[in-house]
Amino acid sequence: MDDERLEAEGEVAVARLSIDSGDLRHAAAHLGNALTAAPQLPDAYEALAELAVAAGGPAAALELFSAEEPYIGAVACIAHLHAAAGHWDSALPALASVIGADPERPWAEVAWLADPDLPGQVPPDAVTQAVAVLVRTLPDPLPPRLREGVGPFYALVRACVGAHPGHSLLHTVGSTLARRFGDSAVAVAWAEHARDLDPGHWQAVVLGGALRAAGRRDEALAVWEAEIARDPSDVDLYVDVAELHRDCGRPAEGLAWLDRGLAVEPDHPKALPASFALRHAVEGGTENLLALSDHLRSHPEHGYAAALLAELCEDRPWLGHVHPASEASVNVLHQMLANPESARDHEIELLSSALEAPSTRLAVRMGFPNSKIDYQSVAEPDPRVPQYRTDTPLWLFEGPEGLDARPALDPPSARAAELLRDVAEPAWPAPVAAYDHAVRLSGLDPEDLLAVCVHPPLPREDEQGAYLLGRQPEMWVRAVQTFACLGLAHHRADEPWADSRRRAFLLDLLFGPEDWTNEAAGFALLATAWADPDAREDVGARLVDRMMAVGKAWRERDATSLASLCRLVLACPWLDETFLGLAEKMLKAVAEFDARTPQEDEERRTGITAELEARASGAHAPQGVPKPRSFLKRLFGRAR
Template sequence: MDERLEAEGEVAVARLAIDSGDLEHAAAHLGNALTVAPQLPDAYEALAELAVAAGGNAAALGLFDMDEPYIGTVACIAQLHAAAGRWDSALPALASVIGADPERPWAEVAWLADPALPGLVPPDAVTQAVAVLVRTLPEPLPPQLREGVGPFYALVRACVTAHPGHSLLHTMASTLARRFGDMAEAVEWAEDACRLEPGHWQAVVLGGALRAAGRPDEALAVWEAEIARDPSDVDLYVDVAELHRHGGRPAEGLAWLDRGLAVEPEHPKALPASFALRHAVDGGTAQLLALSDHLRAHPEHGYAAALLAELCEDEPWLGHVHPAFEASVNVLHRMLANPKTARDHEIELLGSALEAPSTRLAVRMGFPNSKIDYQSVAAPDPRVPQYEVVTPLWRFDGPQGLDARPALDPPSAESAELVRDVTALAWPAPVAAYDHAVRLSGLDPEDLLALCVHPPLPRRDEQGAYLLGRQPEMWVRAVQTFACLGIAHHRADEPWMDSRRRALLLDLLFGPEDWTNEAAGFALLATAWADPEAREDVGVRLVDRMMAVGKAWRERDATSLASLCRLVLACPWLDETFLDLAEKMLSAAKEFDARSPEGDEERRSGITAELEARQSRESAPAARGSKPRSLLGRLFGRTR
């Protein structure tokens, strides 16, 4: 139903209730009407009629349920307060509505646009209202929110002009100006506030305005001077420390945090910030894990969650699916980027050496009418599992066993749809990915295993269209990742070492070289981050797999090596020997990749590509050279 028609229906019912004397019923319907259509003039006219029937605005206020007020109810209350000239109540109520749903036109009410209003409304009421509003508004405001908040901001600007001597009004107006990107006015108003009435809050806001305006050194000077004057505000120590961190001086920031923690050792922002600063100083992942553990113990600490997400965001596996580097994936990208190709074209890929079987899934997702063949198997044979596998995902058919096909039947449609709905390419941190996958805990593990080799198509949304048209391999890897995370939740009450979920994930980790090794490795890692009792075991298994692939990499291409190294590096509880080795192996793999000329991916990969699109046929040159064998030294095996 059209929103306006729905709101008009609510108003019509409200007027019938007013006529019958059922005023509480009428109030409920008017609240519903404004919830649906905040701009509807009839709703405000009917609200005025309700006030007359109730005997005045004050009496009408008592008709609305304030125990659990809905957003439309609060909008009605703001309107009634405004009609009575009670600006100290009207403005904060309206501000709370705008802040709760800033995309909608709550501020487009007639009384807010009255040119006489800035001279009528007390500056304290405006100050309080802005304080309510900025509590929930993001900084900066995205463009789609500025229109909805704009009328309120216009009133605030006019009130600042009308009350040039009110320090706190200038202070709060500065915080709103920052959100609109008006940095010059934000600084000017904050400086005016400090000049009119120097105080703690004025100094805090001035520093914030200077920081937002790109003047960090001036911000630090203001804040550090304020801490010297009043050392009790630990939040300000955190602001100073974070400014030092973003300025590339984390050690200096740590010194400020230590002072703040001496004031309040369990401060909900200072303690998480100390992990972030130490991470900036030390590198590695130990402090990220400590921050994750802190968040697990204190899920109410939103600042810790925000910091962890920020620090993990750009890190493969910590914040998103690790990319794939197979040669056929490189060719796939080139084909998808060619505007002359289409999904229904017949594609033939001929590789010099067998690749991870999952690359076939990605290529066929991008080009369903594709054929992929390989000329040989490089030694050591990537089809041979590192240890005996109970449930193989792949079978290798053909005369030389070069045709990899799923060894499992497709999963149920219900399981496929749920995994498609849950799958994500990025997450705030490993434990967040683990928690997100809990919705898959009820699925049959056999279906989750089958989904690793029968991934559904991406969702029918903008991101899904992009993945299908540009990077289908990332979707395949994400599905495999969340299928494995679903397995990690199977019978979660079983002790880890004897659990079926562990056995299934180790089967995948140590199976034939494939993307599913990496997906299972991340599921093990996420489990270990969530469950400290699993850490020692998981670390050993990941090192074991990394070592085996590292040995193979000395002889041939092993595209999962960098991914496995990053998984090991995300296990900071391991001995430094293994962490150092993982770092060296990762650097060696990246160094080798960097030697090949940019833009010549097909020559480097040894893949030939044939595109049969009626008229065109393309092929790629020969294979890339052999790897130097002296980059890895301390490799050894370990049994399960």
């Protein structure tokens, strides 16, 4: 704030010098800059008044500001000059546009807006137009952090509504602003009064919205459905009705309304995406999510479809974010990071009875660079053995018994590491959005993309990066690996899929030794298939193949990637129901297995936790008793 004020004061000083020298246009530019830096600075408004006097009045001063592409501070100046001239039809909408563009800043904290005589002076049509401009960009509901900045304008609207009780449209648009502020009772009262004054279409639409926000859903549906019966032309209203039925737990009823809306306008930009969302609510699975994604791919301009898809993919592993890791050492890592006495420079030792995915070491050492991780044995079937012969090794298993996993590649170039650091994200709106975001990596050498999988850079130095490094470094490692694989998915994208190098790289990683990079490559394959229908049959078959192999191994030992691979298969709705059903069965088995043995699971984690010591103590404890597998053998005995 101090820097902004100093910058604004400097701009005001230059503006006053320009006014004194007669260079009024130059002064206007600097005053616009001043308000951009500090909208609350009194000196800026005083200098603007001086500019108006020098120009011969507020109306003449308006000509000093360009109206073609004015920046936000210039528009604020224009609004205040219109207000000084009494041009309320222009002043209020201009100020509303500034507030709506940047609602966190105090644009509305100006003296003329707080004048108690103003509500009786401004025409109600001007206020109506201004509110319509403002609500077009404000979120609904308005987050608490934005209410302070918009509050003075809302206070004016409340006063104007009271001053003009017979103006239906002012009550109507005022209701939409009250709703955003969470004033549900006020929003309903204004909307009901507006409809009483003029029972028009928009009055009914807004009243339904106010009732819905107030939690009076059945009343909202009654209002909206009655309006559709009176005027069946507004397909947006069919969408509102359908989604409200979904919110009430009746998605099938909502679908019937969407079908009626689509009969009115088959290519409506909201109705068809909404129908996919409601069918998903009725049917489950991922078929309608893919259909919605395909629709968005054909109509990238349909922002509503993008918002719906992001909402439906949110919090779903692989559809909206990287799949969480479940290795025992990761659980211990979380416990150590949550300990207020832990520090990154502590020397930590971990001893585990069975070899884990090599990438777990990357996560543990990212959290504690001085950690030492040792394994006592390799469970059978051997997770170090690739499912098929591969030409892209990422890991070397060294030591007397091959228990020490080391990167098989040298570190990536500094440019590649920095670009991955900039591009990688642990979450995304939808698979194709992640695929598209990774196109920035398409120019990197594949060797660099492979190398970054085993030499991940530290997270970015921002709030999210600090959280990941301090709480969940494994999520960052998995994010880097995922986007490195997505970068491989863009390598030589002009090559036909079946014989492409990008496919060969990703299949090598998918079928390599059990590791997080299997899952990352699997997601890159999935995202490619969602983006390219021609790749779907091949990708689905490869993911099923890998899931089956890991499922067989899981009968005998831990195979922590199984749940992740099952979810990747379930995101391929084009597959035969036999494979989708098997993936569901395996995923359910993983959950049931964990639920059936909570005590043993706790003992296992406690055993490993006891093995974490500062290097000075050198003490180690046994890991604990492995989980029984007999019921899993019965479950998967006929899986193939």
